[in-house]
Amino acid sequence: MPEGKQVQAMFAGIAGKYDLLNHLLSGGIDFYWWLRMARASGAAQGRRMLDVAAGTGDSSIALAKRGAEVVSTDFTHAMLRLGPSKFRQKKLESLIWASSDADAQALPFKNASFDGITICYGIRNVEARPRAYAEFLRVMKPGGQVTILEFSTPVVPGFRGLYTWYSLKVLPRIGALISGDKSAYSYLPESIRTFPDQKRLAEELEAAGFKEVHWTNLTGGIVALHVGRKP
Ligand SMILES: C[S@@+](CC[C@H](N)C(=O)[O-])C[C@H]1O[C@@H](n2cnc3c(N)ncnc32)[C@H](O)[C@@H]1O
Numbered sequence: 001m002p003e004g005k006q007v008q009a010m011f012a013g014i015a016g017k018y019d020l021l022n023h024l025l026s027g028g029i030d031f032y033w034w035l036r037m038a039r040a041s042g043a044a045q046g047r048r049m050l051d052v053a054a055g056t057g058d059s060s061i062a063l064a065k066r067g068a069e070v071v072s073t074d075f076t077h078a079m080l081r082l083g084p085s086k087f088r089q090k091k092l093e094s095l096i097w098a099s100s101d102a103d104a105q106a107l108p109f110k111n112a113s114f115d116g117i118t119i120c121y122g123i124r125n126v127e128a129r130p131r132a133y134a135e136f137l138r139v140m141k142p143g144g145q146v147t148i149l150e151f152s153t154p155v156v157p158g159f160r161g162l163y164t165w166y167s168l169k170v171l172p173r174i175g176a177l178i179s180g181d182k183s184a185y186s187y188l189p190e191s192i193r194t195f196p197d198q199k200r201l202a203e204e205l206e207a208a209g210f211k212e213v214h215w216t217n218l219t220g221g222i223v224a225l226h227v228g229r230k231p
Helices: 004-025 029-039 056-062 084-089 129-138 158-181 182-193 196-208
Strands: 050-053 069-073 096-097 116-122 139-150 211-218 221-229
Touching: 004 029, 004 129, 004 158, 004 182, 029 116, 029 139, 029 211, 029 221, 050 056, 050 129, 056 069, 056 084, 056 096, 056 116, 056 211, 084 096, 116 129, 129 139, 129 196, 139 196, 158 182, 196 211
Parallel strands: 050 069, 050 116, 069 096, 116 139
Antiparallel strands: 139 221, 211 221
16 A cells, blocks of 8 residues: 555646546446445535545535535645536536545544545545544544445456456556556556455444445446445
8 A cells, every 4th residue: 555645646646637537447437436426425405525535526526416515625636626627617616615635534624524424436545544434433423424435346256357357457558548657557456456345344334433334336346335324
């Protein structure tokens, strides 16, 4: 696992190409995954959500489209600064506030100040996940829900082989070609491979103190949606 500063430098380096590569490498299914995440998160009018590791803001947009007020945070300014023009384009700027310098492991927010937390494709990059979970519990109101959208372990055997081939052979090449950064898109499949599978991530959340933890596989388990509640 690279250190926080290396993760920041990596995302700062690919920020300008991040959206294009997301849509291209996922074949556009990324929008559907954010939609499912937003639905599962309980985001709705009158609710205040914190989107951690929000990057260029697409995950925050999905939440605001449901009427929620969203604080969109990240610790890589070069990623976060690309969000506001998209929020304006979607006419969601009154609902989303971009707040930089927010490390998931030391969130600059008051105790019990959010109804829910989301983190999409971010927790895999966090150095000390238990510290982030403790922060999620601290800044959420009792009864609040954390929703984690993350790459996971495909559950359909034949499909798993095809996906492994794609993520190890095809994805790093396209990523390197378009972003000009070979290491960032080799890091992606490697970080997915070493990340806990669905069950282990659920156990981690339970050990951290979340209740009612469960998950839903999307697209055969390429990604999974985990949710847990603050008691
Ligand atoms: C793959 S992007 C995901 C962006 C967005 N959530 C999405 O769905 O497209 C991962 C983001 O996590 C951020 N990140 C990684 N570690 C972090 C940490 N410890 N605290 C805050 N942000 C972090 C990176 O800066 C990067 O913008």
